[in-house]
Each structure stands twice: as structure tokens, then as C-alpha cells.
Amino acid sequence: MKPSEIILNASDYVSEERLWELLMDVATYGATEKGGVNRQALSPEDTAAKNHVVRWATERGFQSFHDEIGNLFIRREGNDPTLDPVMTGSHLDSQPTGGRFDGAFGVLAGLEALEALNDAKIQTKRSIEVVAWTNEEGSRFSPGAMGSSVFSGIKTLPSVMDLTDPAGVLLSEALKATLSEVLATRCSLGRVKPHSYVEAHIEQGPILEEGEIPIGVVSGIQGIRHIDINVTGEEAHAGTTPRRSRTDALVGGINIVNALHKLTFDDKDILRFTIGRFEVHPGSPNTVPGQVHFTIDLRHPDKKVLSSIGDEMHTVAKNAGGECRVEVLDIGFITPTEFGIKMINIIAKAADHLNYKNVTMPSGAGHDAMHLSNICPTGMIFVPCLGGVSHNEAESASSQDLAIGTRVLVDAITYLANE
């Protein structure tokens, strides 16, 4: 794509103010006192945010579709509706103490792109669909990136239905409520096959801000391995049970964590090891815990490292648990993703054409794009966020940077939609 090939620049019509207003409107759903959002997947807040998007679409004459796993699509019809559409989007669900931009920016940048295309009176050959994938975060129902994984055929719909949230609510029940309340047209998962997919997202890391670079052209996504560990000891009275007679699940669990910290120590600091959920039952101050459950999130750009260290965890955890019964469950293994050079080039050239400094970089976080890359050419656009902070109510980004990302996005998808 040479600059001359872009006939009309929808990017000229992107409104920084309009985008910001939409972001702030959507940030009211699940807004927290500290300025973040708690809009967990398939919650009433998540549904309300989706319906805000549906109303936005209806007011502008765009069709909305809602598939069996709750993915929401806003369609701007192309000249040839029979062609595979170009897709862009991200997710509207958040972490329990999440920020206003993680996910929401990608969806609302897509809507701003549609608005800019309308204002520019650009008619594309292919339709463009803005999508909000269900449960990217995985904080309520694990694992995340669920809607995109089901859409892409990585997981089947029945395989996730029996998952439960920490309160014991079945995913099938939460989904049923969402599907009945979101005002979009119901559609099947097989309704469309994307021609290509571009996702805009805040970086969630410090590289762009540190380098004063407004655009990251994402080369790929590091792999993730999820492992759950259940430790079973025996409940006992805190006052009457000597140490020698205890099978304390918390002691066992902590010994396992110590062993895993040793196993995963990487002096190059590339391997990412996180225990984000650590639950202790029954949780009474004067009862020796009988059960510990914790999650492991292991990430690395090299599949071999994830395979060997993840496999080793099974043995290490079992050996470290002492007299407790230790169960190690492989929950998910997302192999590292490499985006193709074609999409990297289209995004980089759109940024170059707009004279925005940009850098090609891998993503430290998982995104819905990793699943889409299995079924169509896929790319991502990163914009800086304050201090690299994300999954935090303090998450922030500037309206200028978000508008810059949206300008690159709309030009890239316009190009793709005319292929």
C-alpha cells in the first residue's frame, strides 16, 4: 500500500472529542469510586455497556448481531454484502478492579471508525464489523478470551457452558440472562467468516510511553499457559491440634508456591509467572484450612519454554505439598501467536502515511486477536497508557493518543475493506 493508494482518508474525520465522550459514557457502566470499572463478563454492568453500544448502532442505522456466546457485532454494510467482512474490535468486560480503556478502547475506536467513514462518505467494498468479544478478561469465568476462542473454533460452545464463577453461578445461566437482555438480533456463530481482523488496544506496558512513540505495530502475542492447583488438607481446631497432627492446606499451598517461585525464577526476566487467585477454605480464623485453590498464569514468547516449565510444575507441586493431596490441572495452553507480515505492513504504512512514529513490538498480554489469527489475517495497534499501568483502576490514556490509534485503525481497515 503506497500512500497514493489511499484515495479517501477516513482518518481525517476521526473526532478526538467524540471518541473520548463515548469512552467516558461507556465507563459509567460498572464505574468504581477510584475512577476505574468493575464490569465483569456477563454481569448486569457488562450487559448495560453492550446495550449502550447497540443503541449507538441503532441510532446510526447500523445492524447489531449477538451470537450464542454473547459476542456483539455492529455491521456497516459494504457494497458487496456477500464478501467476508473486515472485523475490528476488542472487549467490553473488565477486571474486577479494572480500568476504563482496556478492551473498551478497541470496541469504541471501531465505532468511531464507522462514524468517521460515514462522515467521510466512504463506501467500502467489504462490510466492516465492530465486535465486542465476550469474556476476554477471564476474571469471572476462567479462561478468558472466551468469546473469540469459541468464534474462532478453538473451543466449542458446550465446553464452556458448565464453568462457574467464584460465587458458583454457571456460565450457561449468566449467558442466558445476557442473551435475553441485549437488544441485538440473535445470530449464529457461523454467520460470517472474517476477511481480516484488526484490534486496537492500550499497550498495558511501559514501552511506548518510555519511547514517546504513539503507535505500536504488534508483531505477535506471547504464549500463555494456565494451570490450577488444588491442595487438600484436613480442617482442624486451631487451639487443640498440635502442628504434628495437622494437615494444613495453607502450609502445603505455600510450600508449593515457594517451590514454584524457585522453578520459575528467570534472571533475564522474560518468563512471567503470576498467581492471581489464591483461595483458602473454610476461611475461619480459628480453623486450620482444609482446602487451598490457586491459579497459575505462565507466559513466554517461546512455546518450548512454556511446555517444559509448565510440565515440570506438575512434579514440583506434587513433591512440595507434603501430606496434603495435590491436584494439578492443565486449564489452557495458548501457544505464542505471530501476526503475518502483511498485516504488520498495512498497519505500519497507515501510521507512516499519517506521520505517526511507530515501532513493531510483541504483546505481553493476551488478546482476542490471538484466536482470530487462526482463522484470518490479523493485526493489532497499540497506543501508550500512563505508566504502563493496566488491570488497575488507575489505568489511564490520553485522548490524543487514543485518537491517533483510531486514525491508524480506520485507514488500515478501510484499506482492507477495499481489498
Add this chain to the structure above:
Amino acid sequence: MKPSEIILNASDYVSEERLWELLMDVATYGATEKGGVNRQALSPEDTAAKNHVVRWATERGFQSFHDEIGNLFIRREGNDPTLDPVMTGSHLDSQPTGGRFDGAFGVLAGLEALEALNDAKIQTKRSIEVVAWTNEEGSRFSPGAMGSSVFSGIKTLPSVMDLTDPAGVLLSEALKATLSEVLATRCSLGRVKPHSYVEAHIEQGPILEEGEIPIGVVSGIQGIRHIDINVTGEEAHAGTTPRRSRTDALVGGINIVNALHKLTFDDKDILRFTIGRFEVHPGSPNTVPGQVHFTIDLRHPDKKVLSSIGDEMHTVAKNAGGECRVEVLDIGFITPTEFGIKMINIIAKAADHLNYKNVTMPSGAGHDAMHLSNICPTGMIFVPCLGGVSHNEAESASSQDLAIGTRVLVDAITYLANE
């Protein structure tokens, strides 16, 4: 007390079968499907159990009294009714998923002791009263050991009246219903001052069973120190945040626990250190935890040990937390109770005289006896329970062991009632 000083052994008249039958009769009040009891304080089941005891007393010509806080007393008159009575007993209320012996054994062993004294035709100088204290468990209305604390003047009656149970019921209302339904004579809290108090109880721990020792002569009740620890780090994205940039509250929390385990390691296994509640926020698998909160339950028979180790925890925890902010809060300090040597000797000698192997040991759990020890010489007799299990529907004890405890009890109180 030399063996020769015991003229008549009421213990010869203790009936294992009669005691077991009475225990099983009372266990029907609030009986659960799993073989335990749910007979929470001031509930209809608790009242029904009390009335069973009142009917038992009436049939045998003993007087029953019921004071303002619902403590129930069954009196066997001595030769000199003006002398302070010897008391024995425990409680009839249970945990929501409690066992058939915790508390009930102490009350019903007292009744069997009265029956044995009758059968042996022993007339004591002092009266003997069997007492069922109100709300020892504290599971419905917290704190527990309430009836004995009010009786002993540790708490005032008005100070507990406005407590509510988890359903919002006022203690004063629940108490009013109980007082109107229990068929005993109403009496005032100041009706009698006990000469001495002996409480029989299952051990609720494994020491006697492990040592194949039928009798524990309780030296005192260990003290309890409650400390809360809050660890604050910074939430961060599990994928994008390198280890060097993390302030992981779970890593900080676990380092503190490791340091506390080292601090509290007692090779004599007398110090009890329990972390029963350990909460990690926000609890999302792919977010580095920003907050950890955990409770410490520290018990020891020696107040000095509790003071020094508890105080040291403040420094140790703060030093071990790395870059996390660590807050150490002193929540409570119940000083140890020491039963006097006189009562320990009377109980030990009664057991020796009956040729029952016995061991002097502290109580790991709190009991009504800790309050009584403030107003009169107090002792306790422990009997083994299966696997040391208590506060559990699976709680069990053998009829032989319960009868052995009752034999020691009746001889000890007979001795005291002739002082």
C-alpha cells in the same frame, strides 16, 4: 487426698449404658442427617434439650433453676444447704454443624454423677449443682462462653442483650422465648456462689487418643492472641509487567508467612500458630495481586510467650514484606488461664485412685471453666475423642471413655462437696 480419704466411691455406681442412653436421647434435639447436632444457643432445639434435662431432674426429685441469662442448674441438696455448692457442668448448645459430645458430655456426666451419688446413697456436706451454661459456642451470638461470663461477672447482662444473630434476631428476644419455655424455677444470677467448679469435656484434640490415655487433667486454658496482617502491593497485568516492575502483594504475603513459620516453629509443639483466613485481592488469575489480608491465631499456655512472639511478629512481618506496605494489627489478647494446683491434684488423684492413666495438659480450646476460674477453684477433666475431631458432625467418643471421665468427675466432686 489419699485414697483412704475417699470413704465411699460413687464412681462404682456410674453406669456406662445409662450415661450413653442419656447422651443419645439429648442428641436427638437438633440431630442432623450426618449424625451430628445443630442446636445453636437459645434456639428451639436448645430449649428442648434443656427441658429434657429439667424433666430428668424432676423425675428424680432434684430442683431446677434457670437464671436471667438462661443458665440452667440442677441441684442435689447437701447436708448443709447454706454452704456454697460444688458445681459441675458445661453447655448444651452446639456449633451449626456440631457434634453430639462437645458440651453435652459435661452436662450429662454431671447428671450421671448425681444418679451415681443417689445409687451409692452418698450424702455430701455441700450441695452439688449441675449447670448447663448458655451459649458457649458463640456461633449464633458472638462471643461465646456467654452464660458463664455473665454468671462470673466478667460481662454484665445488659452488655449482651442487644447482640443479634446472623438472621437479625436480638439476643434479648431469643432469651425471652427460652426463659418462658424452660420449665425450671426462675432464679437470679446471684442465687449462689460456687465453692468450686469441675468441667468434664471431650479433648477436641488428638493427644489423649494418640497416647492411649483415658484422662486429661487440665492444667489451664492456653491464651490466644489474634493478629491481622494487611499487605499492600500494586495491581499489575500478569502478561506485560516484568518481575522487576512488580510489587506483588501475594509474593510479599507469602514471604511474611514463611518468616512467621520460622519465628513460630516450636520443636516442643506447644505453640499453636494458625493462619485460618488468607484473602487475596482482586483475585483474578491474570492480575498481579495488590492486596493480601490474613489472620493469625496464636495460642500458648504461657502469657510471656504470647507477648514476646506476638510482639516480634510486628517486626518480622514488616521486614519480610519487601517493597509491599505491611500493616500489623493487634486484634485481641486473651491471657491464659491457670487452674490451681489444688484442683489439678484432686482430679489427678481421683484418676490415680481408679487406676486410670492420666496426663496433665493444657486445654487448646476455650471453655466456660475459664470464666469460672475467676470466682472459684476450677478444674477440668478431658476424655479422648475420635481422631481429635470436634466442631464437626463426625465428632465421636467411646462410651467407655465417657464413663471413665464421669467416674473421675463424680469422685472429684464428692471429695470437694465434703470439704
